[in-house]
Amino acid sequence: MPPPTFLIIGATGTQGSAVVSALLRTAGASPIQILAVTRNPSSTKAKSLAASDPRVKLLSGDPSSPEALFQSAAVQINGIFCVTVHGPPGAEEKQAQSLVDASLAHGVQHFVFTSADRGGDVLSESNPTPVAHIASKHRIETYIKQKTAGTPLRWTFLRPVTFMDNLTPDFAGKGFAAMWRQVGTKPIQLVAARDIGYFGAVALLQPEKYAGRRIGIAGDELSYEQACCVFRETMGVEMPSTFCAVGSVLKVAMRDIGAMFAWFEKAGYGVDIAAARKQNPDLQDFATWLKESSGFRDMGKK
Template sequence: MTNDKKAILVFGATGRQGGSVAKALLKAGWPVRALVLDATGTESLKLRNAGVELVQGSFEDRHVIHSAMRDAHGVFSVLPANLTAEDEVRYGIAIADIADETGIEHFVYSSGASAGDVLTGVPRFDAKPRIEAHVRKLPVTTTIIRPMIFMEMLVRPGFGLDQGRLISLIRPDQSIHLTAVEDIGKFAAAVLADKARFGGKTMKIAGDRVTGSELETAFTEAAGRPITYERFPDDVLAANMDLAHMAKSLEDGPLAEKVDLDAMREINPELLSLRSWLMSSGRRALEEALGTTGRR
């Protein structure tokens, strides 16, 4: 049951993932509090206007975070992608420790779908598993979510859509799990509303599973013109450690693990498939990637 008297403290609320969580929690009737670096910034003011209580501070401000958690029911913790591996681990562990110290009833940590039980030896890939391992040792009730690859990644500049092609990490006959960022917020809201059901669990989150060929079909339909699909060339993957790691994980690692989409839909009945996302909330990003924004 939602606790009407206690807030949920959301980290990263001015970003995409934390922002989707704040929005979903507000819609579900939770009071929402957000740690923001600049309370006068454009995104912060949007949060305030939506009804979010702002707390200005940084990840270094342990006393501010402690105060922000003191009377909260739950915490949603997600960390920026631009942190060093060392800072990500340090901040992730500190946030979880403070949640434990302040008596938070339900702690939700957003990890990564490529996180696995076996460390790779590469700091940037092992940061999230190290945080997960620490969180599991704490007595605070915790749910760890591992969102699969964001649909938003497919419509970023540089993936070839403006040239009539989509370049990604899988072969045409290989499949990939995808999730819309807005669905992460809906899952987080569902998790925080039911500690008894989700406490102690680690969950991969996805909204669709498609092959490279199906990506080609879906993007062609959404774009209204032919979009061809191809995998990144081997030499490109070999030159980029991050892409190579993800491609390998999609072959036989954590990213290749199946997600029960029916179970996902039971938790989030509004679950977005790739096609539905491309034609709705992802439409603007698609048009920008295609170079057709504003054309009619």
């Protein structure tokens, strides 16, 4: 019997690469095959991924043209991890829907879609939110449930919150911090991309356990001032930021991001962090992420 084969969309991106790493780590020495989809197999990230383990095979292609991916794979695919890329209105839906349709046509058994939390388990079912890229994920979830009803294709929805990984030492990270500051005293929930990878991997490896489940993923909940205190205590220096005016400009320039931060102020995420940690006791909180996974880990306290 051939080893289980998993197709990972966006394998060189933040979430996809985290899933690949977690699959290799969680599977141990088990004979699995990972088809890592990338648009540019000659990129440094792609080459590094291919060299990481002989069970990883690069698959060049565009997720928006899934039929070509299945033809290139030339093997039976057991499970798919799907992450959609921001684009013009309708682009995310088109990416996911065409992949779901192709998965049904080619006998895929399990479809893991990384969506977004929309206020907790109950609200997430009926609350698209006014944030365009989050609302698109709500529509994709609806499509998947309707399209796969009565078929052998099972699904799992991962619902992460805002990535800790958005906080970087460069200008983009400072801009994220400036927008966070403008939320005021209201906490926002955060997750390390590494931990999304964990849930993606275990869902693919244990489809019988995770089929039909909706999993909220968050590792911490902090206001901007609380995050600054954690950063200072953990790293021994102040958390980099920039002028609030820069945050305002960024929110106007990137309307979807601006809508997201406005939603944070009025409503926001509602993941049960304690429940998520029961499923994965190694979920990183903000301090752990800073020390172990962030771009700041080599600075400050030793």
